[in-house]
Each structure stands twice: as C-alpha cells, then as structure tokens.
Amino acid sequence: MTTFTKHHAKLATSRWRETFAVDPRSLALFRILIALVLLYDLAGRAADLNAMYGQDGLLPIDSVQAYYRASGFAFNWSLHYLHGSLAFQASLFVLEAVFAVALLVGYRTRLANLGAWVLLASLHSRAPILVNGGDMLTSSLLLWGLFLPLGARWSLDVRAGRTRRLSQPVFSTASVAILVQVFLMYFCTGLSKFNSIWLSGEALQNALSFDMFVTPLGSWLLNYPGLLAVMTHLTLWGELLCPLLLFVPWGRPYPRAIALAFFALLHLGIEFTMTVAVFSVASLAGLTLFLPSEFWRSRVVAGVRRKVRQRLPRGLRRRRPLREPSWLAAQLARPWAIRTRDGLCLLLLVFVVAWNLTTTVWAQYENQVFLFAMRNPTESDEPPEGAPQPGALVQAAFGYSHGVAPLAEMLHLNQRWDMFSTPLQQNYRFVAQAKLRDGEQVDVLRDGQSVDLEHPERLRPVEPNVRWMLHYMGLTGPQYVWFAQDTAEYLRRQWNATHDQPHQIESLAVMMVRKRPYHDGYEKRTIAEVGAEPGSWILRHANGRISARGPIVHGKRQGHWTHWHEDGRLDGEGPYNDGEKHGQWTLWDDEEAAGFHKGAGEFVAGKMEGPWVYWHANGQKSAAGEYRRGEKEGEWTSWYDNGQKMQQGNYRSGKEDGKFTFWYRNGDKEGEGAFVQGRENGPWVIYDANGIETHLQYQDGQQVDIGIGSE
Numbered sequence: 001m002t003t004f005t006k007h008h009a010k011l012a013t014s015r016w017r018e019t020f021a022v023d024p025r026s027l028a029l030f031r032i033l034i035a036l037v038l039l040y041d042l043a044g045r046a047a048d049l050n051a052m053y054g055q056d057g058l059l060p061i062d063s064v065q066a067y068y069r070a071s072g073f074a075f076n077w078s079l080h081y082l083h084g085s086l087a088f089q090a091s092l093f094v095l096e097a098v099f100a101v102a103l104l105v106g107y108r109t110r111l112a113n114l115g116a117w118v119l120l121a122s123l124h125s126r127a128p129i130l131v132n133g134g135d136m137l138t139s140s141l142l143l144w145g146l147f148l149p150l151g152a153r154w155s156l157d158v159r160a161g162r163t164r165r166l167s168q169p170v171f172s173t174a175s176v177a178i179l180v181q182v183f184l185m186y187f188c189t190g191l192s193k194f195n196s197i198w199l200s201g202e203a204l205q206n207a208l209s210f211d212m213f214v215t216p217l218g219s220w221l222l223n224y225p226g227l228l229a230v231m232t233h234l235t236l237w238g239e240l241l242c243p244l245l246l247f248v249p250w251g252r253p254y255p256r257a258i259a260l261a262f263f264a265l266l267h268l269g270i271e272f273t274m275t276v277a278v279f280s281v282a283s284l285a286g287l288t289l290f291l292p293s294e295f296w297r298s299r300v301v302a303g304v305r306r307k308v309r310q311r312l313p314r315g316l317r318r319r320r321p322l323r324e325p326s327w328l329a330a331q332l333a334r335p336w337a338i339r340t341r342d343g344l345c346l347l348l349l350v351f352v353v354a355w356n357l358t359t360t361v362w363a364q365y366e367n368q369v370f371l372f373a374m375r376n377p378t379e380s381d382e383p384p385e386g387a388p389q390p391g392a393l394v395q396a397a398f399g400y401s402h403g404v405a406p407l408a409e410m411l412h413l414n415q416r417w418d419m420f421s422t423p424l425q426q427n428y429r430f431v432a433q434a435k436l437r438d439g440e441q442v443d444v445l446r447d448g449q450s451v452d453l454e455h456p457e458r459l460r461p462v463e464p465n466v467r468w469m470l471h472y473m474g475l476t477g478p479q480y481v482w483f484a485q486d487t488a489e490y491l492r493r494q495w496n497a498t499h500d501q502p503h504q505i506e507s508l509a510v511m512m513v514r515k516r517p518y519h520d521g522y523e524k525r526t527i528a529e530v531g532a533e534p535g536s537w538i539l540r541h542a543n544g545r546i547s548a549r550g551p552i553v554h555g556k557r558q559g560h561w562t563h564w565h566e567d568g569r570l571d572g573e574g575p576y577n578d579g580e581k582h583g584q585w586t587l588w589d590d591e592e593a594a595g596f597h598k599g600a601g602e603f604v605a606g607k608m609e610g611p612w613v614y615w616h617a618n619g620q621k622s623a624a625g626e627y628r629r630g631e632k633e634g635e636w637t638s639w640y641d642n643g644q645k646m647q648q649g650n651y652r653s654g655k656e657d658g659k660f661t662f663w664y665r666n667g668d669k670e671g672e673g674a675f676v677q678g679r680e681n682g683p684w685v686i687y688d689a690n691g692i693e694t695h696l697q698y699q700d701g702q703q704v705d706i707g708i709g710s711e
Helices: 003-020 024-046 049-053 061-070 086-105 109-126 133-145 173-192 203-207 216-221 225-245 254-273 279-290 293-297 299-311 327-332 335-375 392-403 405-410 466-474 478-496
Strands: 428-436 441-443 505-515 522-530 536-540 546-553 559-564 570-577 583-588 598-604 607-615 621-628 631-639 645-652 655-663 669-676 682-687 693-699 702-709
Touching: 003 173, 024 049, 024 086, 024 109, 024 133, 024 279, 049 086, 061 109, 061 478, 086 109, 109 133, 133 173, 133 279, 133 335, 173 225, 173 279, 173 335, 203 225, 216 254, 225 254, 254 279, 293 299, 335 405, 428 466, 428 478, 466 478, 478 505, 478 522, 478 536
Parallel strands: none
Antiparallel strands: 428 441, 428 505, 505 522, 522 536, 536 546, 546 559, 559 570, 570 583, 583 598, 598 607, 607 621, 621 631, 631 645, 645 655, 655 669, 669 682, 682 693, 693 702
C-alpha cells in the first residue's frame, strides 16, 4: 500500500469515526431531555390512571393478555401484569418517576436507565392501544442508551467519583446504533409518505382537517391551501433527504446543521398545529445526539455553560477523585465484557435495520391498497377488484417481518414509522348511545345530551386528551377489537355510578361516525354494545344484526350465551366456562345446508362430548349418536323427516369405520357395505328403486369390480 493510499484510508477512517461519534456533552443533554420526556409522559398518563390502567377501566389486564395471545405474541411481558389493583399500578408509576429523576441528575445512571426502560416497556405493554410513534422512539432510545456512557458528563456520578469524566467524543457500536435509529425513524417515515397524497401536495390540508388532533393554529392554516401545499412538499422531501445530511462527512458541521435546523422547525410546526403526545419532544431529544463538538466549543454555548456553572452550588462544582470501581463495575470493564456488549449491540442494530426496511416495504404496499380501497369502496372486507397486488419483494418483506414479530415485540423493537403516511379528509366522531330504563336515549360521552345521528356534522370531538383519542381511534380497526366491549362496559359503569335507578343504562352502544373520504355522506358503525347487567356483552354482524349476547368475565366468555346467524335466525345457546363452550348446548341451523333444524348435547372444554340428538323442523329426529373430544364415535343413526331411517353405521375418530346401511325414504334398503377410516372397503351391495342389486368391490375407497344380479 502506497503512502498516498494509506493517507486516504486513514482520512476515511477518521471521517467515519467523526460522523458516528457522539460528544459526551451531547450524550448528557440527551440524558436530561429523555428523562424530562419520561416525566412529562408519566404526568399525562397519571391523569387517567384509573380509566386506562385500573382493572375496572378501559383495558383490563385479562383483555390485554388475550389480545397478545391472539396476536401470536406469547412472550410479551410487563411488570404491570403482576397485580391489577390500582395501588400496584400507581406504585409502578411512582417507581418509573424515581428512575426518571435519577436519570435526569445522573445518579447511578446505567441502573436508572435500565429501570426506566423496563418500566416504560412494561407501561407500553400494559396499554398497547395507546402506543404511538413517540412512545416507540422513546423506548428505543432508552434501550440504546444502556450501551452508552450517558453519565460521563453533568451527572452526580461524575461529581461523586463513581464515573470517569469523558472529554473526547464516544465512538462505539452503540453510538452508531443510536444515531442510525434516529435516521431510520425519519427516513422510513419519509418513504412511507411517498404516495399520491403527499406528491400531490394535499397531505397537510387533509391532516389538518382531522380536527380531533388539530390545534387552533392548525385549523387557521386551513385558510391557506397554497401555503400548505408548499409545506407538504417541503416536509416530504425534507424527511427523505435531511436524514442523509446527518451523515455527510464533508463540510462539517454545516450539512448536519442544516438537517438539524429543518427537523427542529418540523417538530415545532407539528407541536404548534397538532396534538401528538410525546412524539415531537422525544424526537428533539434524539436529535441532540447529533450536536457536534463544534457546537459545544462555540462562543455562545461556552458562555452560557460558564454562566450556568457559576450559578451552581459550590458542592456541585467540586468533583471528588475517581473511586476504585466496585467488583461488578470492574468485571463489566474487562475486554470480554466489552466485546460481549458490543456484539449484542451489533446484533440488535442489524435486527432493527432489517426490521425497519421490511416493515416499511410492507407499509408502502398497505398504503397503496388502502388508498385504492378508499377511492373504490366495496361492501365486503376483501380488497376491491383491481387493487395493487404484492410483488416478490413485498411478499418477502411480509414473511420476514411477521416471522420475527414475536421477537420484536418481546424486545419492544416492533417499530413502525408511518405517521400521517396517508392522511385523508375524514373526521371521526364517537357516540356512546345509551337507552335508559325510563326509555330516554342519551349520549354518555356528551354528558347525557340527546343522541343526534341524523346530523353528524354537528357533533364535536369530546375526547379529553390525545391518549383518549388514540384509544377510540384504535377501536375502529380489527386489531384492538378486544378492548371495544371493555370500553362500553366501563362507560356503562361510570354512568350508573352517578345516576339513580330510573336513569340507569339498559343498553349502550359505542358508535363511530366517519365522514367518507372521496365520497359524500357519513359512515355509521357500532363498535361495541353492552346490556344492563355487568359483563353483559352484545356483539353484532357486519350487517348490524346481533351475532351474540352474553357475559364476559376477566376477558373470557362465561355463563349463558346466545348466538344468531346474519339473517337473524338463532344459531345456538348454552354456557361458556373460561372462554370455551362447556355444558348443555342447543344448536339451530339451516336444514338444507346442515341437515338439521335443531340439535342438543354437551360440550366439554369447547368440544362436543357424549350423546347428541338432532331434529328436523317438524320435530322428527334427524340424527343421534355420540361424540368423543369433538368427533363422532360409535354408532350413529340418521332419519328422514317422515321418521324412516336414512342410514346407520359406526364411526371411529370422526370417520366412518365398519358396516353402514342406507335406506330410501319409503323404508326400502338402498345399500350396505363397510368403511375403513372413512373409505369404502370390501364388498358393497346397492339396491335400485325396483330392488335390483348391484354388487361392488372397493379397495381403499376405489371401486375395483362391479356385478349386477336380482334379488
């Protein structure tokens, strides 16, 4: 290698290190700000502690765990699952605040960081419907912070001599990972917005029309569509290009300064025009990691730091000598421990990059299908004809992301950055229509006002804060259907607790009213419905008819339930135990389709067991026999509706096995032969209407010989 080549290789390595290194003062500022984000988030959530996290609230623990099981996330975890009492939930909030304060001042920084991440991840698992992009970003940044020396500046650990004070930028696998994490958040968000709505310039006009989340300033900007079109294009291309400027190694620090200025203005604009929980403040905290050493050496910043230092108490300005590390700290500083830590961090980084790229590819496809469906609505749940089809890349992305989704959920790295990717001019309103015992109909969400669904344009948002908005919006999709009935039950309990008997709720329906995008009129849909008694649930088919009614206890069906078909006919009724049919049940069905009008027998742990009898509509027996673990077993007999036998034979493990005899409707024999495990086997005799025999030979279900004779 020539001297010239060596020089350029050294220069490239130096630029690489400078680009992905983080100044220890930037790490300290990030630590302080992310701790403040945690405290701000906790304060907002604490206002709804009982409603959102209490066992009798909107999200009972049993329902949350049932949601994760149904989603395939068997390894989901949360400290909040340990006990459902309000006191225990509140104690975890307090403990999270303690860790956040410790992180803020840099006391036992790494332990405080670990405790804050574990409790925040637990909080997110406890209420998954409330989690948005800002929550995911906060959790991810805290996870990467575990691998970084966040307490190496401006911390009590440095003042007490527990941690070495760093003066040089930190370059490590973790510094690369946390910077790449912020990059991915912006870049993947930009990619998800690369669609017709953003390219046409209408996105911000649509987003600010979504008045559930919009501030007065955002509503005022709707008067200037031309300005919003320009801002739409600036936002889209800024989110795609400015993340790249963060890592430009030439011309430092100006390309990075341009990107940081753009993102700061972007988040200030979002914060002043929309309500987005912690997204903007968490993003700004993450951006401080990109502040270069030149920023801290600038005259203005140095002057501010000097004045702050002069105002600090003398005790905080004095640093004790560095202490001898504890045994555990000494072990963690050994080369093998550092290599292990770096290796784990690298594996997580590779996983996060692959996860973000594949979920973004899949999100792009979903957005295309969604926009096509909005412009071409159908009555069914299937994508409309002509909808975009997934290509090989999309299918591969879907396969990977769904295959590793349980791992991503367990590590709380199930990131998806598609905020406002497909904003449409649609407004949601939510109504809790209650029928009281005195016959009056009121809207529980609007303090008992009369229900007015004939003029939905007059309805105004009633959600008290952004978490309530996220909750109700989440109920409109199939993902969080587990919580819809709990929400209706909570609203019923809250109303009944403050009203006398005549004004108690007899039935309550939580309804969504939505302005249809690209079409005139409103969509009205019942999300959940409950009856008068606690735990009495009412479920409905897509056509609005009742599909089931019965009690649910701790997230599982219990007691007597009744089911109906989509056309209103009875389908079945009987008891449940721990979410499974258990006990004596009666079934009804279409005789032409199912061969019976009514059936009765016993379920055990969700499966038919023991004797069952079926009847025709005229009361004649249709069939009788026994089930074992949900499958026919032993002798079964079927009858025509005139009382004549139709067939008789033996079943084994749900399949025909042994001799079977068949009869015509007039009682004459139609045929007989043997089955082996559901397949005809051996000699069979078939009789026509005149009594003429046909002899057949079967082997393993295949006919091998035939002969005709007379009786």
